[in-house]
Amino acid sequence: MSATRLLPGGDSWQRSRRVLRLAVPSAGEMLLGMLVGLVNTYLVGHLGAASLTAVGLGVQWSMAAMVLFTAVGTGATALTARMIGARDMAGANRVVGQALAIAFACGLLSSTLLVGFAEPAMVLMGARGEALAQGVLYLRIVSAVFPISSLMFIGNACMRGAGDARTPLLVMAAVNVVNVAIAWGLVEGIGPLPALGVRGAAWGSAAGRVVGGLLVVGLLIKGRGGLQLRWRGPDREIIWRILRVGLPASLDQLIFRFGMLVWVRIVASLGTVAYAAHQVALNAESISFMPGWGFAMAATTLVGQGLGASDHERAERDAMLCFGIAAIFMSVMGVVFFVSAPQIMGLFTDEVEVIALGSMPLRLIGVVQPLLAAMMVFAGGLRGAGDTLTPMLVNGASVWLLRVPLSLLAIHWFDWGLTGVWLVMALDLTLRGIVLLWQFRCGRWKTVEV
Numbered sequence: 450m451s452a453t454r455l456l457p458g459g460d461s462w463q464r465s466r467r468v469l470r471l472a473v474p475s476a477g478e479m480l481l482g483m484l485v486g487l488v489n490t491y492l493v494g495h496l497g498a499a500s501l502t503a504v505g506l507g508v509q510w511s512m513a514a515m516v517l518f519t520a521v522g523t524g525a526t527a528l529t530a531r532m533i534g535a536r537d538m539a540g541a542n543r544v545v546g547q548a549l550a551i552a553f554a555c556g557l558l559s560s561t562l563l564v565g566f567a568e569p570a571m572v573l574m575g576a577r578g579e580a581l582a583q584g585v586l587y588l589r590i591v592s593a594v595f596p597i598s599s600l601m602f603i604g605n606a607c608m609r610g611a612g613d614a615r616t617p618l619l620v621m622a623a624v625n626v627v628n629v630a631i632a633w634g635l636v637e638g639i640g641p642l643p644a645l646g647v648r649g650a651a652w653g654s655a656a657g658r659v660v661g662g663l664l665v666v667g668l669l670i671k672g673r674g675g676l677q678l679r680w681r682g683p684d685r686e687i688i689w690r691i692l693r694v695g696l697p698a699s700l701d702q703l704i705f706r707f708g709m710l711v712w713v714r715i716v717a718s719l720g721t722v723a724y725a726a727h728q729v730a731l732n733a734e735s736i737s738f739m740p741g742w743g744f745a746m747a748a749t750t751l752v753g754q755g756l757g758a759s760d761h762e763r764a765e766r767d768a769m770l771c772f773g774i775a776a777i778f779m780s781v782m783g784v785v786f787f788v789s790a791p792q793i794m795g796l797f798t799d800e801v802e803v804i805a806l807g808s809m810p811l812r813l814i815g816v817v818q819p820l821l822a823a824m825m826v827f828a829g830g831l832r833g834a835g836d837t838l839t840p841m842l843v844n845g846a847s848v849w850l851l852r853v854p855l856s857l858l859a860i861h862w863f864d865w866g867l868t869g870v871w872l873v874m875a876l877d878l879t880l881r882g883i884v885l886l887w888q889f890r891c892g893r894w895k896t897v898e899v
Contacts, residue, residue, distance in 0.1 A: 468747055468770050474614035476743025478605070481621035483735045485628050485657060487797075489650040490732045492636040494798040498725040500647050501798070502717075503583035505728035506574045507651075509713050510588055514563055516702035517555035518599050521548050522606035524695030527835050528687075529610030529676075530750050534757020538675060540687075545607045545669060546680050547687045549600055556599030563592035574710065575717035583647040590651035591658075598658035604665035609750055613674025620661050620668075628657035694835045701841030708848030715856050716870055723867050726806035729797045730871070733807075734814050737786070740778035741822050744771040745829030752833035752894075761895045768830035768889065775826050779818040786815030810871030817875045820882030827885040834894035843884050852877045 486508055493500040525548035532541040563570065567588040568581070576584045601624075605617035632653025638644025645652070669678035717724045748771040755764025786793065790808040798804065814821075828840040852873055859869030888894075 465770060465774075468744075468751065468767060468774070471609075471612065471614045471750055472740075472744045472747035472771060472774070474618040474743075475609060475746035476739045478614065478618045478621045479742040479746070480736075480739040481618070481625050483738065484625050485654055487732055487735070488625070488629055489632060489654060490729065491797055492632055493647055493650050494729065496636075496646055498721045498800065498803065499579040500583060501725040501728055501803075502576065502580040502721055503587055503647050504650060505724065505731075506571055506576050506580070506713070506717070507584045507587040507591065509574065509710060510563060510567075510570050511591055513706040513710060514559040514592065514595065515602075516699050516706055517559050518552060518602050519702045520692060520695035520699030521551045521555060521599075521603050522695070523698035523832050523837060524548070524691035524693070525603060526606045526610040526749055527694050527753050527833055528690055529607050530612075530753025530833060531757035531835075533611050533675070534754035541607075541611060541675070542677055542679060543681075543684055543687050544691065545604075545676050545678050547684050548603050548607055548691055549666070549669075549678065550680070550683070551688065551691065552599040552603035553596055556596035560592050560595035563595075564589050567592070573714075575714055580721065587647050587651040590648065591654050594655045594659050594662075597662035599662070601658060601661035601665045604662075604669055607669075607676060608674045609746055610753065611674040611676050612750060612754070613676075614746070614750075616668060616673050620664050623664060624657040624661040626657075627660045628653040631656050694832075694837055697837035697841050698832060701837065701844050704841065704845040705848050708845070708853055711853055712848070712856060712870075715853070715860065716867070719860065719867060719870075722800075722802055723806055725798070725800070726794075726803045727810070727867055727870075729794055729803060730807040730811045730814075732797060733793045733811055734786070737779050737782040737814075737818055737821070738825075740775050740782070741825040744775035744822070745825040747771050748826050748830040749833035752830045753835075756834055756895070764830075764834070764895075765892070768826065768833075771830070772823060772826040772886075775822040776819045779822045783815035783818030786818075787812045790815075806867055809868045813868070813871050813875045814878075817879050817882075820879045823882035823886045824878055827882075827889040830889055831885070831894050835897040836894040839888050839894075840885065843881055843888070847877050847881050851880065 489504055490501065493504050525544055528544050529541050532544065567585045571581050571584040571588065601620065605620060608616050632650045633639065634642045635645045635649025635652055666678070669676060716727050748768045751767035752764045755761065755767060790811040791804055793811065794804040794807045831839050855873040856870045859865045859873055863869060865872070
């Protein structure tokens with residue numbers, strides 16, 4: 450498909466504005482969400498490799514716990530978008546209430562498990578010595594607030610489904626202000642505050658997300674983006690419809706995240722310095738996720754609303770436009786990664802060996818940025834249509850049949866170290882992008898019912 454068909458021009462300008470109105474705030478929200486982790490990595494990165502490893506492994510478990518929220522968030526976004534497209538505001542508001550109730554229950558369950566089993570979870574990931582001690586503290590603190598932070602994630606998902614991407618952006622801005630203020634003060638011990646190191650970063654992250662959760666609930670009770678939170682008891686039909694769409698997405702994330710935990714364990718076997726380089730490179734790479742996830746979220750909403758309005762052609766055009774613009778932005782980021790990898794690594798750590806080990810992996814991932822855009826946007830489009838099974842199968846196959854076994858070969862057979870592992874990751878992302886683009890173009894998602 451030519452670039453002229455993907456990019457704005459002529460009569461498509463209004464459509465492009467609609468896409469950008471959703472994608473730019475969503476990208477900003479994603480950037481601010483990642484900044485919580487980036488700020489914590491920056492603050493603890495200068496404390497040494499053990500602190501970096503502790504936060505990195507703790508974040509992996511936190512992300513694994515997010516699979517419980519994924520089911521609710523994906524189902525709520527898709528269902529809200531369909532109802533908004535069909536102009537069923539009462540139905541959209543019922544989705545909000547049921548989704549937040551399920552989210553709180555999921556947050557309570559994941560919090561209980563991770564607080565109670567933080568130490569064996571970190572040991573399972575290969576943490577030892579000081580990295581283990583600090584990682585357990587970090588994981589327990591950030592996990593304790595999952596019941597409240599889950600409300601932020603799911604409430605934001607509902608508002609995006611309704612086409613309001615601005616409010617989630619503002620909420621994440623507030624989360625970052627709180628995180629920076631508390632984490633910065635407690636990591637270093639500014640003024641009368643104690644120097645808590647990794648614990649300080651955890652308290653900042655936890656406090657920010659509690660504020661975010663309370664803000665979202667308050668805004669939805671008052672009414673936002675055409676949605677208003679009112680609890681009228683359990684609604685089995687809505688709960689089932691949310692879970693029918695969301696459970697495959699949750700299973701997708703469960704399969705993928707478990708595979709990622711195994712993959713991270715493989716990387717951790719390279720040693721503390723190599724894992725620290727891996728973690729810093731991942732955080733640097735996550736900057737490029739900003740446009741990718743922003744346009745993926747836009748594709749989810751626009752495809753859902755297009756199908757709700759029974760306009761399949763509009764849904765497809767909007768998704769392709771999301772991909773075209775995302776690919777341009779991410780290609781620019783790829784060039785920056787390739788040219789300035791050591792300088793970007795140096796923003797997060799002063800350790801020369803960590804910078805040297807992580808620079809080539811960051812360059813490798815820069816090369817495949819356009820296909821990473823395809824992977825993100827078309828997965829988002831399929832989920833917006835309610836087709837969560839296809840991304841689940843593609844992601845599960847990629848991590849278990851490609852990334853894990855080839856990473857083991859790269860380390861233990863070819864002795865390629867961290868660069869070999871990231872070469873495998875680049876191949877994985879490339880193939881997923883191609884397959885999801887092909888699946889979207891096939892058009893089977895147009896017949897999915899939610």
